[in-house]
Amino acid sequence: MANVFVELLVTLLKLVYYWIEGIVLAFVPASFLAKDISHDTVLITGAGSGIGRLMAIKFAEKGCRVVVWDVNNKGNEETASEIRKRGGKVTAYSVDLTDRHQIYKTASEVKKDVGQIDILVNNAGVVTGKKFLHCPDHLIIRTMDVNIMAHFWTAKCFLPGMIERNHGHLVNIASSAGFVGVSGLADYCASKYSAVGFDESIRFELNSQGITGVHTTVICPFFINTGMFDGVKTRFPFLLPILDPEYAVNKIMDAILCNQTVLLLPKNLVFFIALKGMLPTKCCQILADFFQISNSMDEFKGRGEKKEN
Template sequence: MNPILEFFSTLLLVIYYWLEAIVLTFIPASLRGKSVAGETVLVTGAGSGIGRLLSKRFAELGARLVLWDINQSGNEETAEQVKAIGATVRTYTVDLSSREAIYKTAQQVKRDVGEVDILVNNAGIVTGKKFLDCPDHMIQKTFEVNTIAHFWTCKAFLPGMIERNHGHVVNIASSAGLIGVNGLADYCASKFGAVGFDESLRMELSMQGKNGVHTTVVCPYFISTGMFEGAKTREIKVPFFKFPAILPILKPEEVSHRIVDAVLCNQHIIMIPRIIYIFVLLKGFLPGKCGEILSKYFGASNFMDTFKGRNPN
């Protein structure tokens, strides 16, 4: 192609898709979202928190569920709630830190229910310790569950999606996968890995012409599921005014609905709350020292000072 023609055609496409994205922002998922009725949705970490809420939301939309979790009792509890909605569900007890367990269970799923249409890589753990205080085995476990497990689940189920040119991979990452947080070195690194994996995978699928297979990476601020129990944000105070927390701990019900809406609309990346988009922009625009000052001012640098974590019981 002529270099000048290629330049202007590329420019026009960029402008077109930019304007399209702006317009679609104002159209609700209920009007433009795809149907998942009859689709098989596999959710990892389904035994509690966001995994449970996502399972129930997909069940309400007519999907059949495959639930994975290392916590058998929690997983079965989720299954009962899904069945009460009227959906078909199968449960599997899986250690997501084990590649062998993932591959073995994936084969069993294919024998029991067939191919998976939507894979939700939701399972995650957090140590909540400063880098030098974190035991080596916990750092390794964090990466195995939060990042590397995505590789094995995708290797297990993505080939079927590619063959049918139909499917969706959802990777639950974190805003801590976009901006580093004091006291979360291993968690942030694992979530940065999940974000990079999703972006690269999406490009790879695009280059193969598999426009029927989509990916969505989810980057929420911290959610009140118990995983980050004890961690706190701060209220911003200025003379004569008192503002609520700029980064409030998110309500899990709201987050789960926004995640499902993003999947229905084939949204590539979703940051919750929306102010995270601004912070990511500022990160690339401002000097590093400015970022540190703002992080301290908004309370992000001290978020983990009061961290307790999920009750082991």
């Protein structure tokens, strides 16, 4: 009994310590806490457009060797040539992440051509934007394959090398849709909730094994103006703005460099998530209606995938 009491006391002290540490760190500029990644090799999936491309360019500017993967060969090569133009080191591979065997095969090629990966950014994503019962099976399967299953396979390929060297970072680009369900995004939200759970579980597994040199970061942004979610609405842009890609990527880079575990973008999403945890579900529904989260997808166009059936 005395042991439990001591354990409880130590736990409470640790809680207070890390709570204060969290508050202090929130006010310290990222540049003071940033780690040196200039000798690291970074692999980014879905680097052929959007925030994947921007991240690839930023990592290369930090001196990293960058490996870019995408199914869109043209976009991927454009990213690679942009990096080369700026004097960066990059290797591009055409990969369809819906195919587990292609992932394993390309990962072997990467290890042969470039060596071990220090930072893996699971960024590629797709959205269908259809109401669940209007969403054909193959599009639901594609959403799950790209947005979550591929995370499993890439992590299986590159995490063991990181653990062996006790050096590495697994970054999972999820979404605010990984915390809040949205009408018209059932498959997308399911995949992003999975990505949040995957990231958290891997972090706990690494911690419980005493692996201190391998970090995880899960990125949960609200809508970003990349084209993926063209047409979506936000009722109160001053509270929940549609984010500028450059701004979002700067915040993502800061979070990775500071080994931040979870990044919510914008920060005030934390209040919505906390409210969701505390309020009865009917209250959440009323709030979701007021903020028009329930119909934010009504005029969704995306990248023209609506034509696909």
